[in-house]
Amino acid sequence: MRKQVNYLILKFLEQVYPDSLTVKMIEALLADWRIFTDSKKLLEKNIKYLLDKGYIEVLEVELPTHHTKIQKLRLTAKGKALMEKELIDEQVEEV
Numbered sequence: 001m002r003k004q005v006n007y008l009i010l011k012f013l014e015q016v017y018p019d020s021l022t023v024k025m026i027e028a029l030l031a032d033w034r035i036f037t038d039s040k041k042l043l044e045k046n047i048k049y050l051l052d053k054g055y056i057e058v059l060e061v062e063l064p065t066h067h068t069k070i071q072k073l074r075l076t077a078k079g080k081a082l083m084e085k086e087l088i089d090e091q092v093e094e095v
Contacts, residue, residue: 001035002045002046002091003090003091003092003093004093004094004095005030005035005037005042005046006046006049006050006089006091006092006093007092007093007094007095008029008030008033008035008095009026009030009046009047009050009056009073010050010055010056010075010079010082010083010092011083011095012025012026012029013056013073013074013075013079014075014079014080014083017074017075017080018074018075019074020059020061020072020073020074021072021073021074022070022071022072022073023039023042023043023047023071023073024039026042026047026073027039027042030042033095047073049091050079053078053089054076054078054079055075055076055078055079055082055089055092056073056074056075056076056079057073057074057076058071058072058073059071059072059073059074
């Protein structure tokens, strides 16, 4: 299941590229697929793996109305190449 979740995270980010998503948005999209996880587990395993491999990056986005920064995730060029099947990763399995 972990390999499929890695793929889905990349797929969601690919669909909004070049925009980005928060972890909570990704959690909600996974829930639509009937995959329920909590943010901590998602961050510790799947997102950390994708960040370490360079497939996604973290953006700090400032919310002007609240003077607060939030973190969003965005697909990198390497992540896009993986989704276009220019690269192969055994830990990312298409659903």
